[in-house]
Amino acid sequence: MHSRNSGILKYKDLMNPGHLGCPGCGATIAMKFALQALGEKTMVVIPACCWGVIAGPYPQSALEVPILHTAFATAGAAASGLRAALDMRGDTETTVLSWAGDGGTFDIGFQSLSGAVERNEDCIFVCYDNEAYMNTGVQRSSATPYGTRTTTTPAEKWKKTGKKNIVEVLAAHRIPYAATASIGYPEDMIRKFGKAGKLKGGARFIHVLATCPTGWRIGSEMSVKIARLAVLTNAFPLYEVKDGTNYTLNFKGDRKVKEYLTHQGRFNHLTDSDIDQIQKMVDGEWDLLLRKAGMKAP
Amino acid sequence: MKKVLEGSHAVSEAARLARVQVIAAYPITPQTHIVEALSEYCSDGTLDARFINVESEHSAMAAVIGAASGGARAFTASSSHGLAYMHELLHWASAARLPIVMAEVNRALGPGWNIWTDQTDSLAQRDTGWIQLYCEDGQEVLDTTLQAFRLAEELNLPVMVILDAFYLSHTFEPIDIPEQQLVDGFLPRPAPRIKMDTAAPCALNQLVTPAAYMEMRYNTQLAMETAQDCLGKIETEFAAAFNRTHGPVEAIRCRDADIIMVTTGTVTGTCRQVVADLRSRGEKVGLFKIKLFRPFPKNLICRHLGAANKVAVIDRNVSFGAGGIFAQEIQAALCNLDTRPRVFSYVVGLGGRDITPNTLIEIYNETKRKTTPGQESVWIGLNREIVETWRN
Numbered sequence: 001m002h003s004r005n006s007g008i009l010k011y012k013d014l015m016n017p018g019h020l021g022c023p024g025c026g027a028t029i030a031m032k033f034a035l036q037a038l039g040e041k042t043m044v045v046i047p048a049c050c051w052g053v054i055a056g057p058y059p060q061s062a063l064e065v066p067i068l069h070t071a072f073a074t075a076g077a078a079a080s081g082l083r084a085a086l087d088m089r090g091d092t093e094t095t096v097l098s099w100a101g102d103g104g105t106f107d108i109g110f111q112s113l114s115g116a117v118e119r120n121e122d123c124i125f126v127c128y129d130n131e132a133y134m135n136t137g138v139q140r141s142s143a144t145p146y147g148t149r150t151t152t153t154p155a156e157k158w159k160k161t162g163k164k165n166i167v168e169v170l171a172a173h174r175i176p177y178a179a180t181a182s183i184g185y186p187e188d189m190i191r192k193f194g195k196a197g198k199l200k201g202g203a204r205f206i207h208v209l210a211t212c213p214t215g216w217r218i219g220s221e222m223s224v225k226i227a228r229l230a231v232l233t234n235a236f237p238l239y240e241v242k243d244g245t246n247y248t249l250n251f252k253g254d255r256k257v258k259e260y261l262t263h264q265g266r267f268n269h270l271t272d273s274d275i276d277q278i279q280k281m282v283d284g285e286w287d288l289l290l291r292k293a294g295m296k297a298p
Numbered sequence: 299m300k301k302v303l304e305g306s307h308a309v310s311e312a313a314r315l316a317r318v319q320v321i322a323a324y325p326i327t328p329q330t331h332i333v334e335a336l337s338e339y340c341s342d343g344t345l346d347a348r349f350i351n352v353e354s355e356h357s358a359m360a361a362v363i364g365a366a367s368g369g370a371r372a373f374t375a376s377s378s379h380g381l382a383y384m385h386e387l388l389h390w391a392s393a394a395r396l397p398i399v400m401a402e403v404n405r406a407l408g409p410g411w412n413i414w415t416d417q418t419d420s421l422a423q424r425d426t427g428w429i430q431l432y433c434e435d436g437q438e439v440l441d442t443t444l445q446a447f448r449l450a451e452e453l454n455l456p457v458m459v460i461l462d463a464f465y466l467s468h469t470f471e472p473i474d475i476p477e478q479q480l481v482d483g484f485l486p487r488p489a490p491r492i493k494m495d496t497a498a499p500c501a502l503n504q505l506v507t508p509a510a511y512m513e514m515r516y517n518t519q520l521a522m523e524t525a526q527d528c529l530g531k532i533e534t535e536f537a538a539a540f541n542r543t544h545g546p547v548e549a550i551r552c553r554d555a556d557i558i559m560v561t562t563g564t565v566t567g568t569c570r571q572v573v574a575d576l577r578s579r580g581e582k583v584g585l586f587k588i589k590l591f592r593p594f595p596k597n598l599i600c601r602h603l604g605a606a607n608k609v610a611v612i613d614r615n616v617s618f619g620a621g622g623i624f625a626q627e628i629q630a631a632l633c634n635l636d637t638r639p640r641v642f643s644y645v646v647g648l649g650g651r652d653i654t655p656n657t658l659i660e661i662y663n664e665t666k667r668k669t670t671p672g673q674e675s676v677w678i679g680l681n682r683e684i685v686e687t688w689r690n
Contacts, residue, residue: 041496045364058510061501066494068367069503071390074360077322077352081361082494084320084348085368094496112360115353 010190011039019062021054024220026210026227027101027128028054029183031063034097034126034208037193040065042095043086045079047109048072049101050135050212051128073108075100076116079123087122095197096123102143103133106164117173117203124196124204127166130212138215145235147278148266150215158269162281167207167241174244176202180237182209184227188238188250209236217265229260234286239293247293257282303473305466306331308436309375309401309459311473312443314345315481316399319370322350322361326380327413328463329403333375355380359387359400366396367502369493371447374398377463378405378419385423388456392427392518394503396492397450398457400428401443404563404614405463406649414650415463417563417615421591421623427518429457429525430591432562436471438544438589441536444476447485448532453521454491463650465564476540484539522593529590546590549602551577555584557665558603558639560611562588562624565653569612572658583662588624596631603632606639610665612658613675614647621645621675642668643675651679 014035021028027050035042043066046052052069056062070078079098086094098116100109105127113125132150133139140150145163153159170178177199181189189208196204209230211223218226230236234253241247257279261267270278290296303311309332313321321340323333339345348365352358355376362372376384381402391398406416420430429449433439439461446457461467492502506514529546537543548566550573552558561569566587573585586602586609588595603609609632613622620626625643632638642665647653657678664676 043494043496053505055501055504057505057507058501061499061504063501064499066496066499067501067504068364068494069501069505070360070363071386073356074363074387077357077360078364078367080350080352080357081320081322081364081366081370081372082368083364084322084350084361085365085370085372088319088346088348088370089368111353112357115357118353119351 009036011036014064016062019054020056022214024213024223026183026212026223027051027130030128030208030210033186033189034193037190038095038097038197041093042097043082045070045075045082045098047075047100047104049104051099053135072104074112075104075109076112080116080121083121083123098123098125100127102127102129102131102141106142106166117170117175120202122201126206126208128208128210130210130215132215134212134215146281147270147274149269170205171241171244175205176243178205179240180207182227182231182236182238184224184231218263222263226263233257233260235260235282237289249293300472300474302470303436304468304470305436305439305461307335308440308473309443310335311475312440313373314339315478316444316447316485318347318373320348320365320372322352322358323374324352324355324358324380326377328405328467329375329377332401355383356387359384359391362398363387363391363394363396366398367492367494369490371488372398375401377403378407381419382407388423388426388428391456395454396456397454399446399450400458402458402460403463403467404460412649415465416648420458420460421615424592428592429455430460432460432589432591434564434566436473440473441542441544444481444485445532445536449529451488452528453525455521462564480539484536525593526595544589546595547598548587550585552584552586552602554582555606556582557608557610558584558586558606560586560588560609565612568653568655569658572655576662594627599628599631600635603639604635608642608665609639610642610644610661612661613645616645625675640671642671644678645675646678
């Protein structure tokens with residue numbers, strides 16, 4: 001068991017060494033921080049995703065909180081059922097944490113998530129987003145950004161459509177709390193999970209960008225740096241949305257997206273004009289976000 | 299207390315009396331009356347339970363899986379396309395060893411769209427690890443639903459209580475509704491084997507390698523193998539409390555029968571009269587009703603059908619390229635007997651087509667006339683003009 005390794009970490013580490021994550025896996029870092037914020041009174045619901053493997057095979061477990069592994073499309077529904085059982089036990093204190101990848105959130109898990117959020121289930125729904133089906137060998141998802149090469153968007157067929165704006169979709173449900181977070185910004189991430197943990201009684205959604213050295217074709221030592229660059233270039237802005245309408249920006253990036261892209265093998269086919277195109281898209285999304293936050297674009 | 303109830307509400311009353319704690323359901327005809335009543339009970343406080351209005355049947359089963367994993371007595375109901383949509387989670391529920399009870403209203407699968415009765419929906423789920431109980435009338439539906447919770451919780455296996463669309467789900471009959479106190483004695487509060495707990499964290503349904511997967515499946519098989527005896531024990535207790543018994547099968551005048559007709563579901567009621575009428579005309583005919591389909595009661599099949607000359611199996615279902623499903627299972631159960639009856643397989647009444655006394659008499663006469671059955675099931679009552687119009 002690791003001891004506290006930083007002043008921002010509140011609880012004993014609820015994630016054990018010996019998990020099955022790849023070296024530099026952003027999704028593992030994300031879980032460590034999430035449980036730091038939420039503590040022992042947490043139950044984690046995990047659909048098919050990298051974490052279905054990372055958590056370890058029978059008879060081991062990487063977490064010191066209960067885990068309910070469930071089928072790919074079902075995180076939102078299984079979490080709702082577990083929540084109902086806890087409520088019937090009179091336990092409203094325990095947090096039900098639905099922990100899905102981008103496939104289990106943006107794609108196959110989208111319907112059950114939408115249903116759960118529309119019912120305003122008392123759960124925290126997390127997407128740890130590594131921007132493709134990494135567990136099955138890097139196939140594109142609807143979270144894969146424009147310009148990405150994956151095993152199903154190879155060579156010149158690299159992805160020509162943009163990433164689904166999942167926070168906007170959740171905001172459209174008028175969810176009480178939605179936020180983005182990055183493993184490159186632990187204080188911000190732990191603060192948001194802590195806030196979500198306290199906002200009991202309704203649905204909460206946190207979208208975590210989780211770098212994947214394997215799928216993004218970066219060195220494992222680059223995982224946190226790339227996550228920071230996504231924020232610094234506004235490719236993945238940090239913000240919160242209250243009640244689906246009140247936006248708060250947490251950080252303003254000022255670097256060019258090229259700096260984020262050029263470190264990653266998944267983008268190394270892009271020409272300067274492709275990168276210009278992505279910069280325009282990032283700028284457009286950023287301006288839109290500023291407008292939603294009631295701020296003017298410069 | 300006796301009340302005139304439709305079959306759907308026999309299920310609802312049983313779920314209420316069972317004090318289910320979590321219900322998750324999605325609407326589909328002809329299942330909706332079951333959960334509408336339960337929804338009202340949750341709303342007016344008659345039943346202290348959480349009702350989750352999920353956005354699909356896939357999520358309905360996922361939600362009751364989540365609820366049962368949290369230790370709650372969980373219930374859902376579905377039918378046809380809804381059941382088919384749940385298929386993945388049916389496997390999940392049984393492999394997770396969760397004592398979930400589901401009412402399933404037998405309805406045909408489309409296309410063409412057809413809301414009427416047909417057993418192919420539930421029989422297509424035969425390999426999912428669910429106990430399956432096919433009911434004949436409203437009283438049996440209510441009693442079986444109560445027993446299903448006991449069975450599920452003793453074996454840690456999910457149980458499907460199955461009733462025919464409309465002929466049973468929407469038909470009103472006088473049904474005895476037991477007193478809550480008596481039901482509480484028969485079915486105490488659940489003491490679940492699986493109940494997630496932050497004080498004793500563990501991982502459920504996790505990754506398992508070839509080194510242990512097979513053992514987990516074998517344990518499911520072992521639980522299934524004890525289900526018939528377990529049901530017998532539960533029925534004995536049920537009979538002591540409520541003075542009624544139904545049995546996993548029922549054999550009527552089979553002992554000296556030359557031909558035994560085999561039925562499931564509501565067709566049994568019709569066939570009871572047909573067999574009585576044929577007997578009064580001197581025909582040596584018997585009736586064998588199968589209620590328990592999973593696990594398949596092979597010993598009872600051999601005991602009651604083994605000595606007959608011929609068996610006529612009435613299947614309101616079909617496995618394309620193989621024929622009537624109950625007939626296949628019966629043939630398989632009988633095949634190792636030294637002497638065994640010839641099994642005649644009839645596919646009849648698909649998509650809610652009425653199975654009348656005359657239909658059953660036709661089947662009896664056909665079976666009596668023939669010395670040996672063909673390899674394929676015989677389809678009864680086909681309109682040849684429609685067949686030829688669409689044949690390719």
